[in-house]
Amino acid sequence: GQNIDQPTEMTATEGAIVQINCTYQTSGFNGLFWYQQHAGEAPTFLSYNVLDGLEEKGRFSSFLSRSKGYSYLLLKELQMKDSASYLCAVRLSGAGSYQLTFGKGTKLSVIP
């Protein structure tokens, strides 16, 4: 089976930096996605990593280590609007390579 783990909840202060970790054990791997989901809304795409290393996009960065089955999402200069759930999702290889397998999400609360 596929296993994707992320912390259930995190709290951070406005203006700070927060790192949300994701570990995965999957039968095949073809890339890792991060999505943001505000309560009651659809997930929105944040980043896609397929090679090891750090991808930076504005205040958000995502890191991948394929050998360790590990990724993190780094959010800098936190704003109140960043309060949301952050979903880690793996794209498998072979059969099923177009579907995404999601973790349960990490609910981030940004406090003043």
Next chain:
Amino acid sequence: DTGVSQDPRHKITKRGQNVTFRCDPISEHNRLYWYRQTLGQGPEFLTYFQNEAQLEKSRLLSDRFSAERPKGSFSTLEIQRTEQGDSAMYLCASSSGTGGYEQYFGPGTRLTVT
């Protein structure tokens, strides 16, 4: 580009009734996906279309569920003889056939079975 749209946004039905949801993907996207999400969980894959062909189906998709994409554009998801366990958010996503693999999600249809 108007994004992925879904209709209806909310549906309340009684157990045993049939329901049908519609998804209109981003116009140039040839790949379309259905997911189901319950509270506190990430989306779970249900099925995938490339153009009009249904290429993948999850074991979650029981015989009561059927999906179509007759002309390779919009898609419908039908649930027959609904059960209370079917209550969830049903999300549709689409992606381009070229370039990146990111999927763009619609606002979802929230189904409540009473």
